[in-house]
Amino acid sequence: MSAAPIAPIQRLLQLLRLDPLDRDLFIGETPAGKGRLFGGLVAAQAVSAATRTVAEGSLHSLHAYFLRPGRHGTPIRFLVHRIRDGRSYTTRRVVAYQGGEAIFNLSSSFARPEEGISHQDAAPKAPGPESLPDWEDLRAEMLGDPSLRRKDGPLEVRMVDPPTPGAHEPARSRVWLRTRGALPDDPALQAALLVYATDRTLLSTAARPHGLTWGRRIVASLDHAVWIHRPPRMDAWTLYSSSSPAAHSARGLVLGAMYDQHGLRIASVAQEGLIRIPRPREEE
Numbered sequence: 082m083s084a085a086p087i088a089p090i091q092r093l094l095q096l097l098r099l100d101p102l103d104r105d106l107f108i109g110e111t112p113a114g115k116g117r118l119f120g121g122l123v124a125a126q127a128v129s130a131a132t133r134t135v136a137e138g139s140l141h142s143l144h145a146y147f148l149r150p151g152r153h154g155t156p157i158r159f160l161v162h163r164i165r166d167g168r169s170y171t172t173r174r175v176v177a178y179q180g181g182e183a184i185f186n187l188s189s190s191f192a193r194p195e196e197g198i199s200h201q202d203a204a205p206k207a208p209g210p211e212s213l214p215d216w217e218d219l220r221a222e223m224l225g226d227p228s229l230r231r232k233d234g235p236l237e238v239r240m241v242d243p244p245t246p247g248a249h250e251p252a253r254s255r256v257w258l259r260t261r262g263a264l265p266d267d268p269a270l271q272a273a274l275l276v277y278a279t280d281r282t283l284l285s286t287a288a289r290p291h292g293l294t295w296g297r298r299i300v301a302s303l304d305h306a307v308w309i310h311r312p313p314r315m316d317a318w319t320l321y322s323s324s325s326p327a328a329h330s331a332r333g334l335v336l337g338a339m340y341d342q343h344g345l346r347i348a349s350v351a352q353e354g355l356i357r358i359p360r361p362r363e364e365e
Contacts, residue, residue, distance in 0.1 A: 088262055089233060090261050097129050099133070118151030120305070121277040124145055124187065131189045134161050135191045146304045147303060147305070148183050156179070204320065207320055210257035219240060233261060236259070238257070244289055246294050254285065257320055258321055259317060271312065272309060278339075288300070299358075301355040303332065305351075305352045314341070319340065320339065322337065322340070
């Protein structure tokens with residue numbers, strides 16, 4: 082008998098369980114697939130590697146560069162540099178190598194909790210996720226071929242503001258997202274999954290003013306920053322709001338914010354990405 086298929090979220094959790102090769106060196110699997118590896122996975126694995134070297138404190142910020150496209154089916158080695166261990170803050174740098182080349186560079190900071198000031202802007206208004214269309218259904222519809230619908234991944238994404246094909250729309254977007262399945266009560270794992278999720282949907286926002294929906298653009302993340310304000314719970318619905326204040330020279334800047342269902346701001350995000358109009362025979 083063949084083994085039962087593994088649920089996508091369980092497969093993702095397996096990919097985040099890195100194996101130690103040395104004190105500050107870890108190796109992570111990559112899934113089978115076509116095209117470039119999802120950058121959010123590499124970022125989440127790098128966060129997992131950094132976290133393994135931190136005795137106290139939780140991730141509160143990261144700044145990263147995607148240096149080369151990752152490949153499916155080839156392991157990635159994560160080398161952690163212990164930059165600083167302070168009383169309140171701990172800093173780690175992680176470089177990810179695949180096939181002997183650096184593909185990703187991460188600087189991350191961990192903080193012990195403390196009492197202090199607290200404020201936030203109000204969360205944007207949005208309808209609840211239950212009645213909204215699924216991201217993958219919309220993508221297949223806009224590509225004009227139901228057979229191009231991708232299999233459900235570990236994240237469920239519901240679109241508040243689906244794009245109109247060919248329309249030039251404001252560079253703003255709201256989506257609801259959550260993992261497809263319950264997660265362990267592990268703050269470090271929840272933080273890694275938040276980082277994974279932050280790389281979803283952003284560059285679509287920067288493409289909206291130019292009418293570049295699916296199949297009409299080539300995109301790639303270039304750099305990425307995340308600030309975590311409150312402990313996330315990624316198996317609960319999270320509202321991800323984004324806007325793109327500027328784009329030039331085939332690069333778009335996108336700013337994002339994540340909120341829980343009570344309107345509390347969980348995280349802030351910034352990303353610049355490559356956005357190109359395909360030449361003949363090029364595909365997204």
